[in-house]
Amino acid sequence: MTRKFLIAVGIAAMTITTAACNTVKGVGEDIESVGEAGDRAI
Known part of the structure; x- marks a missing residue:
């Protein structure tokens, strides 16, 4: 879930x-920032 x-x-x-x-x-910078935010959330 x-x-x-x-x-x-x-x-x-x-x-x-x-x-x-x-x-x-x-776009590349934004995708990188989204990935970093996901890493922090996990």
Whole structure:
């Protein structure tokens, strides 16, 4: 249950950050920050 929730949150966060970015570099930084946040949560 918790794993499914984390996956759903991660997908939602990536979708939002991808939509908010204007450059490829920005997308990479946002994805990296989402990954770091996931590591901290675990």
